[in-house]
Amino acid sequence: MDNDPKHTSKVVAKWLIDNKVKVLEWPSQSPDLNPIEHLWAELKKRVRARRPTNLTQLHQLCLEEWTKIHPTYCGKLVEGYPKHLTQVKQFKGNATKY
Known part of the structure; x- marks a missing residue:
């Protein structure tokens, strides 16, 4: 919510x-503290760059781009969580660079 x-x-x-x-x-x-939100944003950015023109193509591009996201990217999102949380606390819940 x-x-x-x-x-x-x-x-x-x-x-x-x-x-x-x-x-x-x-x-x-x-700020969204869930690392999965950053992963969805990355997928959205990649798919948008390929400019799908219909729903079928959108679905196909999502599948293709999803498979290209390396597991280490996900690991980095999780590893960066403590720094992200510290910044959110520092800025008292206001916007951060993340």
Whole structure:
């Protein structure tokens, strides 16, 4: 939950209350601390550079580019997590260079 309007609509709020889901307060535009988000951004950048023109091509390019992302890239994202977390704490949850 990142305070995106689709997560804060009345129907969603009602569903969360009805289903007794406890929601933590979370600042809007807060840094994403999940390394997978950076991996998705990398995939998106690679696919966008190849300019797919239809859904079939988009799917194919996603598969191709996904296989080109080396496991060491994923490892570096995870290894960089402590530095990322330190910066987020230093900037009190505001934007960082990550």
